[in-house]
Amino acid sequence: MIKIATALLATTLATSILMADSIVLVKKTDRDVTKLTPESKAWEHVKATTVHLYPQSAITLNDKRANAINRGAKAKEAKVKAIHDDKNIAFLIEWSDGTRSVQRGYKSDEYADGFAVQFPVEYKNPEKLPYIGMGSDDRPVIIHLQKAIEEVYEPNGNGDVSMQQNVLSKNVFGKEAAEYARRVGALAVRDYQRSFVSEGFRSMTEIKDGSEKFYADMEYDANGWRGTLIRPIKDEYLSLKGVFPVAFAIWDGEKLNRDGQKLLSGWIAVKFSDYKGKDELVTVLTAAAKGDVVHGRELIEQNGCTGCHQISGLSGPNYAAPGLDNVGGYSTAAYLRESIVDPNAVVVPGYNRNAHPNTPWYNVVDGIRQSTMPPYPLDEKSLDDMVAYLKTLKSEAK
Amino acid sequence: MSKRQLAMVMDLNKCIGCQTCTVACKTQWTNRNGREYMYWNNVETYPGTGYPKNWMELGGGFDAAGDLQAGVVPNIEADYGVPWDYNHDELQFGAQFRPNIEPTWGPNWDEDEGAGEFPNDNYFFYIPRICNHCSNPGCLSACPRDAIFKRDQDGVVLVDLDRCQGYRYCIAGCPYKKIYFNPKISKSEKCILCFPRVEKGLPPACAQQCVGRIRFVGFLDDEEGQVYKLVHKYKVALPLRSDYGTQPNVYYVPPTEAPPKFDAEGRVIEGSSRVPMEELEKLFGKEVHRAMKTLRKEMKKRKDTGESELMDILIAYRHSDMFRLDGEYYKDIAKKQGISLAPVDNRYIQGKNSVNKFKFKVVEYD
Numbered sequence: 144m145i146k147i148a149t150a151l152l153a154t155t156l157a158t159s160i161l162m163a164d165s166i167v168l169v170k171k172t173d174r175d176v177t178k179l180t181p182e183s184k185a186w187e188h189v190k191a192t193t194v195h196l197y198p199q200s201a202i203t204l205n206d207k208r209a210n211a212i213n214r215g216a217k218a219k220e221a222k223v224k225a226i227h228d229d230k231n232i233a234f235l236i237e238w239s240d241g242t243r244s245v246q247r248g249y250k251s252d253e254y255a256d257g258f259a260v261q262f263p264v265e266y267k268n269p270e271k272l273p274y275i276g277m278g279s280d281d282r283p284v285i286i287h288l289q290k291a292i293e294e295v296y297e298p299n300g301n302g303d304v305s306m307q308q309n310v311l312s313k314n315v316f317g318k319e320a321a322e323y324a325r326r327v328g329a330l331a332v333r334d335y336q337r338s339f340v341s342e343g344f345r346s347m348t349e350i351k352d353g354s355e356k357f358y359a360d361m362e363y364d365a366n367g368w369r370g371t372l373i374r375p376i377k378d379e380y381l382s383l384k385g386v387f388p389v390a391f392a393i394w395d396g397e398k399l400n401r402d403g404q405k406l407l408s409g410w411i412a413v414k415f416s417d418y419k420g421k422d423e424l425v426t427v428l429t430a431a432a433k434g435d436v437v438h439g440r441e442l443i444e445q446n447g448c449t450g451c452h453q454i455s456g457l458s459g460p461n462y463a464a465p466g467l468d469n470v471g472g473y474s475t476a477a478y479l480r481e482s483i484v485d486p487n488a489v490v491v492p493g494y495n496r497n498a499h500p501n502t503p504w505y506n507v508v509d510g511i512r513q514s515t516m517p518p519y520p521l522d523e524k525s526l527d528d529m530v531a532y533l534k535t536l537k538s539e540a541k
Numbered sequence: 542m543s544k545r546q547l548a549m550v551m552d553l554n555k556c557i558g559c560q561t562c563t564v565a566c567k568t569q570w571t572n573r574n575g576r577e578y579m580y581w582n583n584v585e586t587y588p589g590t591g592y593p594k595n596w597m598e599l600g601g602g603f604d605a606a607g608d609l610q611a612g613v614v615p616n617i618e619a620d621y622g623v624p625w626d627y628n629h630d631e632l633q634f635g636a637q638f639r640p641n642i643e644p645t646w647g648p649n650w651d652e653d654e655g656a657g658e659f660p661n662d663n664y665f666f667y668i669p670r671i672c673n674h675c676s677n678p679g680c681l682s683a684c685p686r687d688a689i690f691k692r693d694q695d696g697v698v699l700v701d702l703d704r705c706q707g708y709r710y711c712i713a714g715c716p717y718k719k720i721y722f723n724p725k726i727s728k729s730e731k732c733i734l735c736f737p738r739v740e741k742g743l744p745p746a747c748a749q750q751c752v753g754r755i756r757f758v759g760f761l762d763d764e765e766g767q768v769y770k771l772v773h774k775y776k777v778a779l780p781l782r783s784d785y786g787t788q789p790n791v792y793y794v795p796p797t798e799a800p801p802k803f804d805a806e807g808r809v810i811e812g813s814s815r816v817p818m819e820e821l822e823k824l825f826g827k828e829v830h831r832a833m834k835t836l837r838k839e840m841k842k843r844k845d846t847g848e849s850e851l852m853d854i855l856i857a858y859r860h861s862d863m864f865r866l867d868g869e870y871y872k873d874i875a876k877k878q879g880i881s882l883a884p885v886d887n888r889y890i891q892g893k894n895s896v897n898k899f900k901f902k903v904v905e906y907d
Contacts, residue, residue: 205683206713207600207611249578251617251722252709296574296726309573335727345687348704402685402708462608498609498682498714 166412166425167192167389169225169232176226176233181362181369186235191222196238196393196406197472197537201276201465202494209399216398218472218540219406221391225413232376232383234260236391239367244396247293254396255335257290258361258370261390262381263410269427270477271488272388272410276403277344279489280512284341285380287372289359291396292335306330334359340380343491344403355380368393386414386424390473409473432476432531434524439532442525451502451516454536462499464516472537479530483521486514543696546676547734549748550757550771550778551669552794552855558584558652558667562747562756566671569735569746575725577624578617581732582747583648584669588656588820592648592670593620593718601679602716602785609682612713614722621721622647657815662802664815668824669755671747672719672732673781673789674698680731683714688729694874695760696790697734705729716785742868749864754857759865761790766865767854768792775839775851777832779825794855795821795829797836 170189179185198216221238236258246255263273264283273282306327310320338355341347357374376383388410394400412428443449449457451464470479481488490505490512505512521529566582585591593599593615600612615621624647625640632638655665674691678698681689688704689711691697700711700720707727711720720731735745743749748756759766761773771778771794778792799816801809821829835851843849857863 204685205601205609205611205710207613210611246724246727249575249617249623249724251578251621251712251724252614292727294725307574311572344685347686351703402706402710492687494685495682495687497677500607 165192165429166386166414167194167223167225169227169413169415171415171417172226172228174228176228176231177358177373179226179233179235179371179373180360181235181371185226186224189224189226189235191224191237192411194221194223194391194408194411195219195472195537195540196221196391196408197469199276199403199405199407199473200468201470202403203462203466204403204494205498206399206404209404212398213400213404216406216538218469218538219393220540221393221408223391223411227376227415230375231373233371233373234389235369235371236260236393237367237369238393240363240393240395240397241367242395242397243291243363245291245293246396252399254399254401255291255394256361256363256368256396256400257288257292257335257394258368258372259286259288259392260372261286261392262383263388264381266387266424269388269424270481272475272478274343274478274489274491275390275407275409275473275475276491277339277341277347279343279491282342282489285355286339286341286347287357287359287374288335288337288339289361289370289372290335290394291361291363294331295335296331343493345492345494350380354378383413384415385418385420386412386422388424388428389413407473410475427477428475430476432527432534434527434529434531436528436532436535438525439528439530442521442529443532446519446521460502463502464504465493467533467536469537471534474533476530476534479533480526483519483526483529485518486516487512487518490514543676543691544693546696546761546790547674547739548759548761548768548772548790548792549671549734549745550768550792550794552753552755552757552857553666553668553796554794554798554855555753555755555857556584556667556669557753558586559752560584560649561750561752562669565746565750566732570733575723576721576730578621579721579723579730580648581719581721582669582671584667585649586652586655586665587668587824588665589651589654591668594646595620596718597716597782599718600716601683601714601718602782602787603677603679603682604786607786609679609714610716612679612716614709614712615718617724619646622650660803660807661805662815664799666796666799666816668781668793669747670717670719670781671745671791672698672734673717673787673791674732674734675790676788677786679714679716679785679787680711680720680729683710684708685710692736694871695734695736695739697736697739698731699733699736700729700731702726702728702730716782716787717789739866740868740871742866742871744860744864744866749860754860754863757854757857757863760867763865767862768865770850770854775835776828777835777851779828779832781824783826793825794836795825795832797833797840 195218197218221236224235226233240256244256246253262285273279273284278284310323313323315323336359338350339347340350359372361368361370390408390410392405392407394405410428412425449459453459453466455468493504496503503515505514562582563584571579571581583592600610602610604610625642625644627640628636655663657663674697686704686706688701705728709722711729720729723730744758748758757767759768763769772792778794780789780792796816799814802813802815804810839849839851843852
């Protein structure tokens with residue numbers, strides 16, 4: 144009996160290595176999770192799940208230095224924990240980072256470390272999750288961002304123009320001038336944490352009216368960063384029930400990371416530990432690809448995918464289509480399949496088409512984005528093989 | 542492309558490098574709140590490093606195929622220069638006059654140095670630079686958040702501070718490096734062509750204050766306007782580094798009038814000019830030859846006959862002719878949009894009142 148159990152465990156382990164990142168179990172607590180910080184002892188009692196974060200390589204941005212530094216960037220492992228109480232859910236994400244980069248002072252070309260947690264607004268159909276890169280049309284996401292940026296002022300915050308004048312224009316001197324400086328200083332937003340709603344990365348919009356309440360924090364020690372994100376389980380934007388997907392992103396300021404220059408995970412299944420219902424989402428997000436990788440690669444070449452898409456080792460033109468180098472890391476199999484069969488299903492407002500006008504990724508017809516990629520309605524076996532191959536496209540964690 | 546386009550023409554023959562425009566802009570917009578190091582308007586010596594340092598070599602803009610080129614975000618100390626102050630307060634108590642930091646770089650660090658060998662063929666001239674409010678802006682194309690927009694009513698390029706997240710790809714994308722990072726608000730800011738003034742029928746502060754009266758401001762489709770005449774009728778005003786492919790809307794009358802060179806004995810070399818044509822070609826393209834021919838021809842015509850419309854324009858008699866703005870035009874737009882006052886910019890107003898679940902409509906730029 145013990146032998147069988149061990150054998151079973153061994154197979155589970157073996158498959159789990161082949162599978163995508165496993166699920167995050169949310170432990171229940173009677174305490175108030177909004178009090179948690181990255182340093183809280185409570186985290187020691189929660190099991191960590193290892194997730195992988197891959198370099199975003201769908202688009203190349205236009206910072207020459209950042210591109211040089213991040214060429215061939217490697218994936219990274221992070222540890223995720225989660226606890227919930229009756230009202231709120233708290234996540235802890237730990238990742239290694241050799242340098243503590245904080246954006247502060249009078250600098251123009253320094254960038255901050257940071258992390259973000261992304262939730263889909265709708266996740267009933269696990270085959271139709273929002274695009275991982277900040278959602279897609281009619282599949283919005285909510286994103287919480289915490290960056291290591293000090294003392295940020297918000298000019299449009301309360302429109303108080305009188306507080307935006309140079310002290311020399313204020314006709315105040317001595318103590319009055321110092322008092323003015325103090326009041327202006329008090330307008331600083333101390334912590335750079337923001338919530339966004341997004342349907343594709345160019346549409347990302349900050350939620351500024353305070354209707355999306357959350358707490359975030361990040362702490363650095365010798366091993367790297369620990370970040371916490373605590374938000375309501377249910378509010379007017381999101382309702383997290385049973386099993387739901389979540390995605391993480393991290394930025395390394397030392398490597399001039401910001402915006403799309405980052406590492407991101409795929410959709411990770413998160414399950415409330417007391418949930419007993421269906422978990423189709425877990426199956427979809429953790430299932431191993433079932434096709435023939437070698438045949439899949441042949442099909443990719445035969446169908447001319449690399450005529451537009453870049454895949455390292457296969458030649459492809461610049462700018463013509465999203466790069467696929469890490470697509471296997473951060474995309475779900477369902478998304479890859481959907482994109483081959485019906486490229487119009489998800490066409491995100493990506494980078495400005497004017498940046499590369501000769502190679503538009505989509506055209507706008509009657510206000511609707513139409514992908515320039517034709518559909519490839521292949522047979523099931525071929526699709527499985529192609530998806531299996533695409534799922535192997537990812538950089539290894541260091 | 543916007544419906545209409547405001548443009549500025551600067552006559553480089555008359556720029557004396559007095560920096561009054563720079564000061565007008567600075568006191569109006571950039572002496573506070575993280576903008577201290579920025580010069581939305583600067584006047585640089587050419588040849589020289591310019592502002593920021595060696596901006597022409599920092600990338601951005603488009604190649605011949607129309608693809609946005611990668612660029613570099615300049616460093617505040619090394620490339621722009623951090624503003625410094627002096628200890629004026631302490632002087633009455635006998636202190637030495639000294640700056641509060643040890644300056645290592647700043648705008649116009651190499652002012653009036655120029656090139657060539659004194660006194661035989663040394664030369665320089667001034668180039669005042671503001672944002673070019675391009676028809677094909679590199680900054681706008683580079684922004685991954687749709688935070689930069691070009692106004693339909695006059696083509697002014699603005700940063701939507703509500704959307705800007707401070708990524709700075711716009712700075713890398715602008716070949717003129719005329720968009721800046723504000724470290725205090727962690728967002729990008731740039732020359733706004735004094736749109737609140739323009740909407741009231743007033744020219745930008747830099748143009749209004751110019752003592753050399755070198756600046757003309759108006760709509761490019763206003764055929765009666767002097768800007769139109771200089772750019773399209775006489776074609777003597779040319780865009781700066783149009784090879785960057787951004788279709789800039791600030792135009793320059795190239796420096797036609799340069800003193801002659803001297804030979805080894807200090808005698809004037811007749812017919813020579815200190816400003817090398819290849820330098821002018823680099824700045825203004827091949828068109829510069831024809832523009833200078835026209836300028837010389839009209840100058841001669843004026844000398845011979847006393848008549849030349851082009852010379853009359855360049856003499857810059859009246860501000861009312863040099864600045865053809867139209868406050869009524871903006872009032873009409875405001876009225877149509879149901880807004881009582883300028884600014885008539887919807888996105889600026891929207892920024893103040895952004896509400897939850899505000900669904901941003903991505904602007905497709907064609």
